[in-house]
Amino acid sequence: MMRTRPLKVALLGCGVVGSEVARIMTTHAEDLTARIGAPVELAGVAVRRPSKVREGIDPALVTTDATALLKRGDIDVAIEVIGGIEPARALIHTAFEHGISVVSANKALLAQDGAALHAAADAAGLDLYYEAAVAGAIPLVRPMRESLAGDKINRVMGIVNGTTNFILDKMDSTGAGYQEALDEATALGYAEADPTADVEGYDAAAKAAILAGIAFHTRARLDDVYREGMTEVSAADFASAKRMGCTIKLLAILERAADGQSVTARVHPAMIPLSHPLASVREAYNAVFVEAEAAGRLMFYGPGAGGAPTASAVLGDLVAVCRNKLAEATGPGESAYTQLPVSTMGDVVTRYHISLDVADKPGVLAQVATTFAEHGVSIDTVRQQGKDGEASLVVVTHRAHDAALSGTVEALRKLDTVRGVDSIMRVEGE
Incomplete structure (x- = not known):
């Protein structure tokens, strides 16, 4: 039976994503009604700058008082696309206090305060959905939270930031340096004026914290995720990667x-073999590789950002939450029953590619090999090139603990024959 009274939606934020959400709600209103089983109505839009022209949005719906909008008594669902910690956190709690389910795209807030938000939603008997917080339009959160709920996920590895993938892809395909590739990304609108959150890995780390909680049924915060940016990746690193088929x-x-x-949860640059599915992910696309005990290996691929793709994920959540409202039920909440600790980076075991600037004289290789052996790190291959008293030494290790590799590098830097450690990169996906 079709319900005639509309479900009313408060849109908190009307930037790139919010404006696309409003547009789709308007242009696809009949389809959304058919899929939900009741009309869905945009009842208010909270913004910071009310004077800005917003095409397709009735100015009468626009308000600067988001709290009053949530408290007015007739809102069923709030869509939070403000971003950041405050006022988004306070507004989501206000929504729960007034019987309003929430759809959010706020990765930073969920990574920092997800446990408290889930607890508030559970206490109020309401939904908190956030498919758009990770990997844009790619259906990932719900498949991991629902479709794989009966399986055991052992590993998740993915490209979850389109800006950094665009930059690295350009460096790989054109030979451009980091700054040149960043400038192109900025000119095309892939990178923000201040790209720090992307290139230093903060954006990816927030998404990693969310995915770790879902994958392993444990609580993971942003502070639990080891993070390295990619600003030091050089053309020489790509040349070395190509020689390795990576x-x-x-x-x-x-x-x-x-x-x-x-x-463990970590974000950092890594070499991966060209044969791995993630190696072929180009431009600003995202892809996530999930390894489950029964399902095996699954890959989720698609546009990871942008107004329309992200709005698609938001609207998918909106349909699910509205259906739950009509059924007087809620969807899956937080699952943290395992309470597994998140180990430090030192416990991670992987392979390493180390590039050293060394003196070109007899005995150097033996010294370096001895240093690796003393720290329990086994060498797989060594490549040395020398000229005019200087040499570069590239060492690729077998699998070793990150703590052992860190100790090795610290000792190498103390050798008189080692002028510098030019690059350290992990090798993954083998």
């Missing part, structure tokens, strides 16, 4: 320990 990506990697008693 490319370089900024990866979010989440792993369950072999004994099942802990997990």
Whole structure:
């Protein structure tokens, strides 16, 4: 039976994503009604600058008082696309206090305060959905939270930031340096005027924290995620990667320990073989590789940002939440029953590519090899090039603990024959 009274939606924020949400709600109103089982109505739009012209939005709906909009008594669902911590956090709590379910795209807030938000939603018997917070339009959160709920996820590895993937892809395909590739990304609108959140890995780390919580049924915060940016990746690193049959990506990697008693979460640049599916992800696209015990290996791929793609994910959540409202039910909430600790980066085991600037004289290689051996790091291959008393030494290791590799590098820097450690990069996906 079709309900005639509309479900009323408050839109909090009307920037690139919010304006697309409003447009789709208007242009697809009949389809949304048919899919939900009741009309859905945009009842108010909270913004900071009311004087700005917003095409397709009735000015009578616009307000600067988001709190009053949520408290007026007739709102069923709030869509939060403001971003940041405050006032988004306070507004979401206000929504729950007034019986309003929430759809959010706020990765930073969920990574920092997800447990408290889930607790507030559960206490109020309401929904908190956030598909758009990770990987834009790619259906990822709901498949992991629902479709794989009966499986055991052991590893998640993915490209979850389109800006950094665009930059690294340009460096790989054209030979451009980091700054040149960043300038192109900025000119095309892929990078913000201040790209720090993207290129230093903060954006990817927030998404990694959210995915770790879902994948391993444990609570992970942004502070639990080890993070390295990609500003130091050079053309020389790409040349070395190509010699190994690899490319370089900024990866979010989440792993369950072999004994099942802990997990790790990290974001950093890494070399991956060209044969790996993630190596072929180009431009500003995202892709996430999920390894589950029963389902095996799954890859989710698509546009990871942008107004329309992100709005698509928001509207998918809106349909689900509205259906739940009509059924007087709620969808899945937080699942943190395992309470697994998040280990430090030192516990991670992987391979490494180390580039050294060394003196070109007898005995140097033996010294370097001895240093690796003393710290329990086994060498797989070594490549040395020398000229005019200087040399470069590239060492690729077997799998080793990150803590052991860190100790090795610290000792190498103290050798008189080592002029500098030019590059350290992990090798993943093998």
